[in-house]
Amino acid sequence: MEYGIVIGLEVHAELKTKSKIFCGCSNEFGGQPNTHVCPICLGMPGVLPVLNKSVLEFAMKAGMAINCEISRYSKFDRKNYFYPDLPKAYQISQFDLPICKDGYIDIDVEGETKRIRVNRIHMEEDAGKLVHTEGYGSSAVDVNRCGVPLIEIVSEADMRSPQEAYEYLTKLKSILEYTEVSDCKMQEGSLRCDANISLRPKGQEEFGIRAELKNMNSFKGVLKGLEYEVKRQTEILESGGEVVQETRRWDDEKGVTSSMRGKEEAHDYRYFPDPDLVPIEVDEEWIQRIKDELPELPDVRKKRLIEEDGLPEYDAGVITASKGLAVFYDECMKGYHNSKVVSNWIMGELSMYLNENNMEIDECKIAPAQLAEMLKLIDNGTISGKIAKTVFAEMFASGKDPEVIIKEKGLVQISDEGELAKIVEEVIANNPKSVEDYHNGKEKAVGFLVGQIMKATRGKANPALVNKLLKEKM
Amino acid sequence: MIISKNDVEHVAKLARLEVSEEEKEELTGQLNNILDYVSKMNKIDTNNIKPTSHVLHLKNVFREDVAKENLNREKVFLNAPEHDGEHFIVPQVIES
Numbered sequence: 001m002e003y004g005i006v007i008g009l010e011v012h013a014e015l016k017t018k019s020k021i022f023c024g025c026s027n028e029f030g031g032q033p034n035t036h037v038c039p040i041c042l043g044m045p046g047v048l049p050v051l052n053k054s055v056l057e058f059a060m061k062a063g064m065a066i067n068c069e070i071s072r073y074s075k076f077d078r079k080n081y082f083y084p085d086l087p088k089a090y091q092i093s094q095f096d097l098p099i100c101k102d103g104y105i106d107i108d109v110e111g112e113t114k115r116i117r118v119n120r121i122h123m124e125e126d127a128g129k130l131v132h133t134e135g136y137g138s139s140a141v142d143v144n145r146c147g148v149p150l151i152e153i154v155s156e157a158d159m160r161s162p163q164e165a166y167e168y169l170t171k172l173k174s175i176l177e178y179t180e181v182s183d184c185k186m187q188e189g190s191l192r193c194d195a196n197i198s199l200r201p202k203g204q205e206e207f208g209i210r211a212e213l214k215n216m217n218s219f220k221g222v223l224k225g226l227e228y229e230v231k232r233q234t235e236i237l238e239s240g241g242e243v244v245q246e247t248r249r250w251d252d253e254k255g256v257t258s259s260m261r262g263k264e265e266a267h268d269y270r271y272f273p274d275p276d277l278v279p280i281e282v283d284e285e286w287i288q289r290i291k292d293e294l295p296e297l298p299d300v301r302k303k304r305l306i307e308e309d310g311l312p313e314y315d316a317g318v319i320t321a322s323k324g325l326a327v328f329y330d331e332c333m334k335g336y337h338n339s340k341v342v343s344n345w346i347m348g349e350l351s352m353y354l355n356e357n358n359m360e361i362d363e364c365k366i367a368p369a370q371l372a373e374m375l376k377l378i379d380n381g382t383i384s385g386k387i388a389k390t391v392f393a394e395m396f397a398s399g400k401d402p403e404v405i406i407k408e409k410g411l412v413q414i415s416d417e418g419e420l421a422k423i424v425e426e427v428i429a430n431n432p433k434s435v436e437d438y439h440n441g442k443e444k445a446v447g448f449l450v451g452q453i454m455k456a457t458r459g460k461a462n463p464a465l466v467n468k469l470l471k472e473k474m
Numbered sequence: 475m476i477i478s479k480n481d482v483e484h485v486a487k488l489a490r491l492e493v494s495e496e497e498k499e500e501l502t503g504q505l506n507n508i509l510d511y512v513s514k515m516n517k518i519d520t521n522n523i524k525p526t527s528h529v530l531h532l533k534n535v536f537r538e539d540v541a542k543e544n545l546n547r548e549k550v551f552l553n554a555p556e557h558d559g560e561h562f563i564v565p566q567v568i569e570s
Contacts, residue, residue: 017539024542033560038545044553054539075528082490084564097527130567140561143550269486280534 003199003237005230006207007165008157011172012150013182014126014190015058021047021125021149022277029188032300033142034133041125043087049276051076055149056099058181059123060290062151063100064171065179065297066118066395070287074099076123076277077270078114084141085128093152095271099280100120105155105175106299107167108317116168117156126150151181157196157207162226169193169222170321174298177323186218193222198243199233208233209243213257216250225250229257239257301326309339324361325351328368335372345371349389353396365399366392374402386459387411415462417469420453423461424469427452435474446470477505 020027023040040047051431060070077095103118126148131140153172158222159165173191176182184191198210213229216222228250233243248257298320305316320326325346332342350371354361374395378388383406394405406412414420426436427449437445447469480500486493493501547559556563 017538019541024540025544034547034550034562036544042545042550050535050537051538053536056536073527080488084562084567131561132567137566138556138563139565139567140558141564142561157497268484270488273528275529278530278535279528281533357492468517 001238002202003234004204005159005161006157006197006198006200006201006210007159007162007226009155009156009159009168010090010194010196011169012126012192012194013062013153013184014177015055015149015181016183016190017052017054017058017149019052020147021052021055021123022147025147027148029183029190031144033140034144036144037146037393041087043089047116049092049278050061051277052149053218055123056282057151057290058179059099059151060123060282060287061179061294062153062176062181063103063121064287064291064294065175065419066103066121066153067068068100068102068118068121069104070080070282071097071101072097072283073097073279073281075279076274077271078274079124079271081269083127084139085130085146086148087128087143087146091125091127092274092277093124093271094122105168105171107164107171109164109167114164115163116158119154119156121151121153124150124152154367157198162223162230165195165226166219166223169219171298173219174323178295178297178301180295189217195226195229197226197229197233199230199237208237209245210244212247213254214247214249217252221250221252224252225257228255232257233319238454242340249341298323298326303336305329305339309333311339311343315340315347316345320341322361328361328364332372335369336375338375341370341375345375345392349392350396353393358401364396366395367399370395370399370401377402377406381413381415381462382406383411383413384461384463386454386463387413412463414457414460415465417465420457420461420465421469421473423453423456424473425468427456428470428473438474476509477502481505 015021016029017027019025020036021039023038025038025041026036028036040049063070069415074097078090079093079095080090082089094214098120100121101119103121104115105118106113106115108114126145128141128143128146131142155168159168173184176184176191182190186192193216195213195216197211197213197270198208200206200208211229211233213225216225229248236243244259247260247356249260250257302313302316302320305311305320306313311319319329328350329342329346333339334344336342350361350366353359354364371392374383374388374391377383377391378385383391383402390409391402391405391411394400394409395402398405400408419453431449431452434445434448436451449470450463450466453461453470454463479498479502482493482498482505486498551557551559551562554562
């Protein structure tokens with residue numbers, strides 16, 4: 001039988017405020033264990049949590065960027081469960097009145113736009129971290145992360161393939177990056193994704209029994225974990241079995257999911273309104289003020305790059321998916337006119353070096369203006385396109401200006417006709433066979449001769465001039 | 475009877491409370507009495523009354539986003555039954 005896939009995602013994003021959600025402890029990532037703590041986030045009796053105003057505004061901003069309705073009235077609730085990473089034995093979260101609801105994100109699916117609905121976004125505090133030491137019969141707890149502000153973004157079960165889930169997550173990440181509410185680093189855990197996934201016979205309306213997937217620590221992990229789960233559930237259903245409703249853990253190394261625990265008990269959270277925190281009322285004026293702060297979002301920016309700069313849709317999509325790249329592009333365009341050339345260098349050399357070095361664009365030593373400068377040096381004939389790659393590599397390594405590198409390394413292009421002519425003549429004299437081939441109609445021979453000239457000039461010969469001289473002299 | 479003995483057992487388990495058979499009977503009775511008492515409110519017509527989502531009449535109490543100094547480690551561990559100077563130590567949590 002053929003099965004249809006149904007996926008919904010729950011994404012947690014850590015907000016990059018200066019302090020925690022309910023106390024003034026530092027919200028910086030890392031830090032020695034248990035140094036970013038105070039009586040409030042340690043869950044001492046008698047303390048009073050007070051909401052960080054920026055957390056609310058960041059959540060509103062994220063909500064607006066995801067096309068949500070902002071709740072005029074919202075409150076916090078206690079979610080009760082025992083686990084050593086949660087000193088109070090309850091997590092302060094939002095239950096029935098979340099700050100944002102009913103939004104959506106548009107994704108591209110095989111060239112078509114598909115709308116994925118977002119059910120809600122709520123604010124909550126993060127829990128601490130357990131450090132497991134094998135064989136000691138004990139676990140170690142670091143409370144630094146307790147009280148780190150989170151938003152949880154809950155989608156509807158609108159995704160119909162692992163690839164759609166991947167696209168949704170990618171788009172969500174780029175929106176959050178643009179609004180600057182979160183770092184969105186999955187490896188550091190500032191963006192985390194859980195998935196609900198079920199199968200149903202093609203044509204059936206009703207959803208099948210779902211499994212909840214956890215511990216997918218990268219975008220690839222989300223894709224692979226979901227693909228694995230599709231395979232697993234298909235096999236169960238094909239053999240006449242029933243999928244068990246449970247939480248499963250993705251093991252990236254082994255490439256499998258395994259059952260974590262029964263769900264029934266774990267989900268009896270007994271929510272109730274937190275009496276320590278007062279309700280939140282947001283008026284139109286406040287909403288408008290946050291709206292005015294919203295930056296240009298990925299979709300709008302992509303459209304601008306296509307319509308105003310004439311970039312191909314693919315290029316515009318790649319560049320605007322990352323805010324860092326989009327800013328780099330825009331800055332570079334201030335000093336250079338040809339958008340496609342800029343895009344080629346960003347998607348080509350720049351992305352290649354960033355990937356190779358596992359770096360983010362904000363760690364890159366090349367300033368956009370320096371790339372623009374280098375492109376102008378190609379246009380005015382100072383360097384060839386090929387030499388430019390050498391110059392670029394050096395710029396990436398040292399952050400030096402292209403002119404300085406060209407001067408230091410003697411990379412200026414040879415465009416002097418007299419000087420080049422001598423070399424061309426020499427190469428012709430040394431390669432009579434190739435010259436003969438050329439006269440017999442073998443165009444390929446030219447390529448070989450150009451190569452020889454480039455070798456003799458260590459790549460510095462002006463290619464256009466070399467071609468011209470070669471043909472003249474043969 | 476709204477609350478059964480099963481409910482008492484379930485809630486006790488969630489709250490990690492050990493309750494004897496005798497106490498279970500006693501608590502079942504007490505909890506039912508409380509709910510009976512509160513259920514008198516069901517007789518009131520609440521059609522035109524907004525649900526109470528919070529008991530306080532205050533709203534919008536915030537703090538500015540400023541990081542202050544944290545507690546020093548000595549104080550952090552003052553009440554901890556067990557620690558190693560860096561972490562709180564708890565009985566092993568079994569995952570999987």
